[in-house]
Structures are given as C-alpha cells and as structure tokens.
Amino acid sequence: MLEQIAEQIPLFFGYHNVIFILQAAGRTLGMTFAGCSVGFAFGFLIAVLRQTTGPVLFLPRLLGIAYVEIFRRIPFLVILFIVLFVIEPLMPGTSLFGIATVSVCLLSTAFLSEIIRSGLESVPMQQIEGAKVLNLNGLQTLFMVILPQSWKVILPPAAAFVVMFIKDTSLASQLGVIEMTFAGEMLVNRGFSPVLGFGVVLVCYFAMSYPLSRLAIRLEKRLEAS
Amino acid sequence: MDYTFQFSVVFRELPYLLGGALVTLQIAFVTFWCGAFIGVFGAVAKVYGGRFSRRVASSYVTFFTNTPALVQIFLLYYALPDAGILLSSMTAVLIGLTLNAGAYLTEILRAGVISVRRSEIDAATALGMSLLQIVVNVMLPHIARTIYAPLSNFFIWLVLGSSMAALFGVEELTGRAINISTANLRTIETFMVVAVIYVVLTVLASASLALVGRVAFRVRAKVF
Amino acid sequence: MKHLEIRGLSSAYGSVRVLRDVSLDAGKGEVVSLIGPSGSGKSTLLRVLIGLTPPTAGEVSIAGEKVNYRNRRSVKAVRDRMSIVFQQYNLFQNMTVLRNVTVAPIKIKKRPRAEAEEDAMSLLERVGMAERKDAYPDELSGGQQQRVAIARALATNPEILLLDEVTSALDPERVNEVLDTIRALTSEGITMLIVSHEMAFVREVSTRIAMMDEGRIVECGSPARIFDSPTKARTRDFVSKILKH
Numbered sequence: 001m002l003e004q005i006a007e008q009i010p011l012f013f014g015y016h017n018v019i020f021i022l023q024a025a026g027r028t029l030g031m032t033f034a035g036c037s038v039g040f041a042f043g044f045l046i047a048v049l050r051q052t053t054g055p056v057l058f059l060p061r062l063l064g065i066a067y068v069e070i071f072r073r074i075p076f077l078v079i080l081f082i083v084l085f086v087i088e089p090l091m092p093g094t095s096l097f098g099i100a101t102v103s104v105c106l107l108s109t110a111f112l113s114e115i116i117r118s119g120l121e122s123v124p125m126q127q128i129e130g131a132k133v134l135n136l137n138g139l140q141t142l143f144m145v146i147l148p149q150s151w152k153v154i155l156p157p158a159a160a161f162v163v164m165f166i167k168d169t170s171l172a173s174q175l176g177v178i179e180m181t182f183a184g185e186m187l188v189n190r191g192f193s194p195v196l197g198f199g200v201v202l203v204c205y206f207a208m209s210y211p212l213s214r215l216a217i218r219l220e221k222r223l224e225a226s
Numbered sequence: 227m228d229y230t231f232q233f234s235v236v237f238r239e240l241p242y243l244l245g246g247a248l249v250t251l252q253i254a255f256v257t258f259w260c261g262a263f264i265g266v267f268g269a270v271a272k273v274y275g276g277r278f279s280r281r282v283a284s285s286y287v288t289f290f291t292n293t294p295a296l297v298q299i300f301l302l303y304y305a306l307p308d309a310g311i312l313l314s315s316m317t318a319v320l321i322g323l324t325l326n327a328g329a330y331l332t333e334i335l336r337a338g339v340i341s342v343r344r345s346e347i348d349a350a351t352a353l354g355m356s357l358l359q360i361v362v363n364v365m366l367p368h369i370a371r372t373i374y375a376p377l378s379n380f381f382i383w384l385v386l387g388s389s390m391a392a393l394f395g396v397e398e399l400t401g402r403a404i405n406i407s408t409a410n411l412r413t414i415e416t417f418m419v420v421a422v423i424y425v426v427l428t429v430l431a432s433a434s435l436a437l438v439g440r441v442a443f444r445v446r447a448k449v450f
Numbered sequence: 451m452k453h454l455e456i457r458g459l460s461s462a463y464g465s466v467r468v469l470r471d472v473s474l475d476a477g478k479g480e481v482v483s484l485i486g487p488s489g490s491g492k493s494t495l496l497r498v499l500i501g502l503t504p505p506t507a508g509e510v511s512i513a514g515e516k517v518n519y520r521n522r523r524s525v526k527a528v529r530d531r532m533s534i535v536f537q538q539y540n541l542f543q544n545m546t547v548l549r550n551v552t553v554a555p556i557k558i559k560k561r562p563r564a565e566a567e568e569d570a571m572s573l574l575e576r577v578g579m580a581e582r583k584d585a586y587p588d589e590l591s592g593g594q595q596q597r598v599a600i601a602r603a604l605a606t607n608p609e610i611l612l613l614d615e616v617t618s619a620l621d622p623e624r625v626n627e628v629l630d631t632i633r634a635l636t637s638e639g640i641t642m643l644i645v646s647h648e649m650a651f652v653r654e655v656s657t658r659i660a661m662m663d664e665g666r667i668v669e670c671g672s673p674a675r676i677f678d679s680p681t682k683a684r685t686r687d688f689v690s691k692i693l694k695h
Contacts, residue, residue: 073382073428074421075389077400082421085413089229130540133500134554134606135529144553148544163292170294174393181297194304202293202301209292 005193012192012200024183025204027097031169031179035104036112036162042105043113047120048142050113064113071110077171079103084175100172100179104165111161119154120146152223159216166209180204235410236419239402246402247423251431253391253398254384256320261327268332273339283332290329296390298322303394315394323388330380338373370443378435382428389424399423453478453641454610459508460665461498468494470665471508476658478609479639483652485676486662487688492645493537495662496612499643500534501525512610533603537615539595541587541602547574548583551602559606566605573601577631593624597631610641617648649692653677661685 011017046064049057071079083103087094123146131141173182184201188194236243271283290298299322306313313321342365350360392401403420407413452475461469469491476482484492497503499510501519510517512531518524541550551570555561574580577597587595596616603611613632617625629651636642636655646652652659653673660670661684669682677693680686 070421070425073386073425075386075400075424077389077392078403078417078421078424081403082414082417085417126536126538126540127542129502130536130542132502133529133534134602135526135558136554140557144557145542145544167292167294170296171390171393173296181294181300184297184300188304193308194301195308198297198301198305201297205293205297206289210288213292 005196008192008196012187012196017187020187021180021183021200021204024178024180025208027177028166028169028179028205029208031097031101031104031172031177032162032165035101036108036165038105039108039112040116040158042109043111044116046109046113047116050117051120068110068113071107072114074107076103076107076168077174079106080171080175096172096175096177100169100175100177103172104169108161108165112158115157115161116150116154119150122153123149156216156220156223159212159219163209163213163216166212167205170205231415232412233415233419235412236406236415239406239410239416240419242406243399243402243420243423246397246399247427249396249398250385250388250400250427253320253323253388253396254381257323257327257388258381258384260320260324261331262335264324264328265331265335268328269335269339272332272336287329287332290326291333295322295326295387296393298326299390299394316391316396319388319391319394319396323384323391327380327384331377334373334376334380335369337376338369341372342368367443374439374443378432378439381435382431385428385431386424399427452476453480453513454643455511456495456499457509459495459498459510460506461494461503462506463503468665469498469505472662472665472667473508474660474667474670476610476641476643478641480657481636481642481644481655483644483646483656483659484662485646485649485652485659485688485692486668490662491665492662493614494665496534496614496643496645499528500532500612501528530606531608532610532612533606533608534612534614535596535599535603535616537618539587539592539599539619541595541599543587546584546586547579547590547598550587550598551605554602554606570601570605573604574598576634577601578627591624592620593627596620596624596628600628600631600635604635608640610643611635613642613644613646615645615647617646647692649677649689661688663688 046068049061049064052061080100080103083106084096084099087099087102127145127149128141131145136144169179170181172179173185176182178186180201184197188197268283268287271279272287275283299318302313302322303315303318306318346364346368347360350364355363388398389400391398392404395401397405399420403416407416410416454476456472456474459469459472460467472491472495474482474495484495486492494503498505498519505519510519512528517528541547542553545553548567548570551573552563552566555566555569556563559566571580571583574583577600579594579597579601582590582594582598587598590598600616616632617628620628625648629648632644633651633655644652644656656673658670659673659676661668661676661680661682663684669676669680669685675681676685677689680689
C-alpha cells in the first residue's frame with residue numbers, strides 16, 4: 001500500500017491536480033466567507049430586531065426569533081437538500097455553488113444572530129440610559145455606543161463559528177459542488193489511493209482552518225485583556 | 227411555476243421516519259458517551275499530564291477540530307480496506323464521530339477541570355477531607371455545573387451532525403428521508419417534514435436536558 | 451410660576467408603587483435636595499423626570515409647559531432642557547473624555563465640532579479634568595469619571611440638573627472632589643435636584659430639602675427646619691440616625 005502511494009505522489013502533485021485542488025479550496029473558502037458575511041448582515045438585523053420593544057415590530061420580532069430557533073435545529077445537510085430542491089425548479093440554471101452558498105447563509109444567519117445578540121446584550125443598561133438622556137436616538141445609540149462596546153464579545157465566537165463552517169461546507173460535496181472534499185473524491189475515483197487523496201484533503205482543510213482558529217483564540221485573549 | 231405540495235405521501239411514512247429518528251438518537255448517544263470517555267482522558271492529560279501526554283492530547287484535539295468529520299470518515303471507510311481493515315458504514319461513522327466528539331469534549335471537560343479553584347480544594351483539605359471526598363464533594367459538583375450547558379449543546383450538535391451518516395448509507399433520519407424521496411419523488415415535502423422532526427427532536431432533547439440539569443446539578447440551563 | 455412643578459406624580463414597577471402622589475416644585479436656580487432611606491423613591495423621582503421610568507399619574511411642567519411622558523417629542527424636549535448625572539458614572543466606555551462631553555452637542559445640537567470642543571474644554575477645565583481629555587473612562591478613578599460625567603451633563607446647557615447619588619459609588623477620599631465641583635455649580639442659576647446621603651453637604655448647598663419615605667414626600671422645608679426642628683416623627687427619626695454617624 002505504501003509503495004503504491006509513493007509511486008503515485010509525483011503524478012498526484014502534477015500541475016493540473018494542484019491547480020484543481022487550489023480551485024477547490026478556493027470554492028470552500030468562497031462558500032464559507034460569502035455565506036457567513038451575508039449571514040452576519042442578516043444575523044445582525046435579526047439581533048437588532050430582537051432588541052426592539054413595543055407592539056409595532058412585534059410580528060417581525062416573533063418571526064426573527066422563530067427563524068433563529070428553527071434554523072439552529074436543522075442539520076446543514078437537510079438544509080442543503082431543501083434549498084437545492086426549492087431553487088432548482090424556481091431558478092433553473094443556478095449554480096450548485098450558489099445553492100450551497102445560500103444554504104450557508106440560511107444557517108449562519110441563525111447562529112451568528114445569536115452570537116451578535118449576546119454581544120449586544122453584554123453592554124450594561126447604564127450605557128444605554130446614558131445615551132437616552134443625551135437624546136441620542138436608537139440608531140445613534142446602537143452604532144455609537146452599543147456596537148463599539150460589543151465587538152469584543154462578538155468577534156471571538158463569530159470567528160470560531162466561521163472556522164467551524166469551513167469544515168461543515170464539506171457536506172456541499174454531496175450536492176456536487178467541486179469544493180475541497182469533492183475534489184478529493186474525484187481524485188480518488190481517478191484511481192489515486194484514498195489515503196493519498198483524502199489525506200491531502202485533510203491537510204488542506206487543516207491549512208485553512210488552523211490559522212483562523214489560532215486567530216480566533218488570539219483575538220479572544222487580546223480583547224479579553226482590554 | 228405551479229407546484230402543489232403533497233404531504234400525504236410523506237405522512238404515510240411517518241412511522242418509518244420516526245424509527246430513523248430513533249437511530250439518530252442512538253448514534254448521538256453512543257458517540258457522546260464514547261467521546262466523553264476519550265474526553266476525560268484528554269482533559270486530564272491536558273491539565274495534569276506530563277509534557278508528552280499534554281502534547282499528544284493537544285495534537286489530537288487540534289487535528290480533529292480543524293478537519294471535517296466527513297473527510298475523516300471517508301478516510302476510515304475507503305482507506306482502511308487498503309490496509310486490510312473492512313469497516314461497515316455504521317462502524318466507520320460511529321468511529322469517526324466518536325473521535326471527533328472526543329476532541330471537542332476534551333476541550334469542554336478541560337474547561338470544567340480548570341474551573342475548580344485551588345482555594346476550594348485547600349479549604350476542603352483544611353476540613354480534613356480525603357482525596358476521594360474532595361473529588362466527590364467539591365470537584366465533581368463544581369465541574370458538573372460548569373460543563374453542563376456546553377455538554378447539552380454539544381449533544382444537540384451531535385444529533386444534527388449525525389445526519390452525515392446518511393451519506394454512507396446508514397438509515398437514520400436523513401438516510402430514511404433520502405430513501406423515501408427517491409421512491410416518492412416528493413423531495414421538498416419529505417425534507418421539510420424531516421426538518422420539523424429534527425426541530426422537535428432537539429427541542430425535546432434540550433428541554434429534558436435542561437430539566438435534568440435543574441434537578442440534578444442546580445444548573446439554570448435555557449432551552450432557548 | 452415655578453421653574454419646575456411636580457403635581458401628584460406616581461409611578462410603579464409592576465404592582466410595587468414606588469412613587470405615590472409626589473408634589474414638589476423648584477424656583478429658577480433653586481437647589482432642592484431629596485433625602486430619605488434607600489428605596490424611598492428618590493432616584494425613581496429623578497428617573498421619572500428625565501423620562502427613563504414612566505409615570506402612572508400626575509403631571510410635571512417646566513417653566514409652565516406641561517410634559518407629556520407618553521410623547522417622544524415631549525420627552526426629547528425635556529431632555530433638551532434637563533440633564534442627569536447617575537450614581538454609576540455612565541460615561542461611554544468606547545469614547546475619550548472629550549468625545550463623551552462633545553457627543554451630544556455635535557450629534558444632537560448640531561454644533562460645529564471646533565466650537566463644541568472649545569466649550570467642552572472650558573467645561574473640563576471647570577471640573578479639573580482638562581488635562582485628561584484624551585483618556586478613556588476605564589483609565590480614570592471613579593471621582594474623575596464622575597467629574598467628567600458632570601461636564602457631559604452641562605455640555606447641553608441644561609436649565610435643570612438632576613444629580614442621582616453621584617458620590618455613593620466613590621471611594622471615601624474621592625467624595626470631596628466631586629462635592630466641590632457641584633458646590634461651584636450651585637451659584638450659576640441652574641435649577642438642581644440632588645439626591646444624596648452626604649448630609650453636611652446637602653445642608654450647606656440646598657435652598658430646600660424634601661424628606662421622602664415609601665414613595666411619598668414626608669416633609670419639605672428649609673435645611674434648618676428639616677435638620678433642626680423637623681415636624682414629622684419619620685424625619686426626626688431619619689435625621690437623628692444619620693447625624694449620629
């Protein structure tokens with residue numbers, strides 16, 4: 001078995017394969033970051049919505065809560081299937097990459113919303129009352145007082161969440177998105193040894209995830225100290 | 227585009243799906259406890275271990291938390307036969323998820339172990355407690371309260387994460403959903419029903435875990 | 451016409467009635483202090499006046515204009531004319547001292563930055579914090595933060611200043627620097643409502659003192675009357691207990 005691997009290594013790391021793997025890694029990162037960025041924006045909106053009071057926004061608030069609670073309790077794989085089969089007939093021609101990215105969005109919105117909410121709620125009431133009595137309006141209070149003080153609570157778990165999603169996007173391979181995992185499967189199907197194929201894929205994931213998770217830990221320590 | 231939802235064909239299969247939910251829970255349960263077993267050793271090694279065992283435990287955690295469980299299982303399932311070890315799909319999934327859970331649980335348990343303050347152990351020693359008494363009366367209750375909520379969340383994570391077993395042909399909830407939808411061609415309806423089952427399943431699990439936590443460890447865990 | 455008039459004001463948290471039928475007024479430039487045991491409703495009264503806690507009954511008017519606490523515009527107008535300093539210095543932790551003082555003049559009163567900063571500097575000069583203008587709140591002692599908070603409250607040129615136990619959270623040796631700052635303000639024609647446990651200070655600076663208990667004003671009068679010859683047993687009891695220390 002080892003001989004076979006040793007034999008295959010030069011061929012495996014040929015020019016076209018390396019480009020193929022790098023493109024796949026790019027798709028993995030692309031899905032993750034595009035999905036999580038949009039998820040962060042929507043999650044932020046829901047988190048802010050949940051801070052409002054009064055009857056005017058009652059229904060949107062309720063929908064926001066329902067969305068977060070439901071989507072945090074559905075496996076990514078199931079969401080992928082639903083999005084695939086809803087979007088395909090509605091918008092034929094949507095790329096599988098697009099479909100997977102939308103799925104990442106749907107899920108990351110729910111999780112990031114919770115992370116952002118706990119950040120916003122970590123700012124003491126006194127700060128908000130201080131802003132109120134100076135006549136700052138809701139948005140001014142949010143952007144000038146609350147948000148600048150909640151980053152240190154939001155960023156470390158948000159970064160950790162993105163790291164987790166780099167790995168979770170491996171499930172998109174089952175849709176046929178040629179990301180890291182599917183690239184590995186394809187190479188194995190072309191006759192390369194599974195140890196080599198999937199081993200390299202694992203190393204690639206590690207190379208993408210590890211620096212970011214270190215960054216998340218560093219961020220947590222830095223922000224905790226300040 | 228016109229599409230008429232037709233749930234009746236899915237509802238007919240509800241008992242079959244619920245049976246799958248049971249398999250899902252079993253997978254989550256087995257991997258949780260086996261993972262916890264690994265986690266205890268990992269945590270103890272990381273906190274009290276010598277240089278070598280600390281290294282081993284850290285490398286294990288770093289590797290498994292930075293690579294996807296799916297690819298780990300692929301490797302187990304497709305590569306081990308080359309070495310003459312043939313695993314059934316269920317076994318490969320269980321081993322893969324357990325190794326993964328062990329890594330995360332090491333971190334959770336470690337946080338619990340280091341949450342015990344030196345002063346409390348000193349106080350217990352000053353009261354004349356034996357080591358066993360200290361562990362049982364002082365350390366364990368404290369650790370339990372610290373880690374209960376993250377442990378509950380992790381169990382939920384395993385319930386959802388076990389869905390990847392379907393990709394290896396294991397007939398748990400998602401696997402059975404795939405089976406049904408290929409037969410009835412009502413994919414959207416099938417997966418919507420399955421999504422609801424997952425939501426109900428995890429809400430029930432969170433609620434009962436919160437209840438147990440409140441009664442047994444005086445933990446105020448939130449269901450939502 | 452009184453500058454600040456409070457008639458029959460009541461407020462409740464749920465079923466707990468924290469203010470019951472409070473009436474009080476203050477002339478322009480008067481310094482009225484509220485004393486009484488904790489939980490007697492002093493702080494709640496100030497919170498109702500600035501629109502942080504809703505009243506359940508009664509009315510408040512400023513210079514003859516009635517305030518409608520259910521109306522946002524009206525509450526905004528009140529906060530335009532009235533400032534409050536809290537017990538827990540609510541300086542914005544993410545802003546420097548100078549920014550804390552200028553944020554309302556620039557963002558709310560729409561004054562040019564240079565002008566607002568100039569005024570802020572002279573206010574900081576007055577509270578003795580000018581040289582720390584670039585510091586962040588967590589780099590300052592409690593007393594220093596509270597002096598900055600006073601400067602921030604004055605930056606919007608309020609006619610009425612509410613001081614809510616501004617020295618209660620301070621180390622004992624920091625109390626005097628803050629009291630000195632307030633003392634210097636009492637001669638400037640700002641109407642003040644002070645909630646404080648510093649009895650000697652209250653007696654010295656107040657034109658009138660109101661004794662509160664269980665959400666009611668028990669007795670109101672000159673400092674000499676409240677401290678030396680109170681008519682109500684509850685006031686006598688409270689004053690004698692406090693002055694013994």
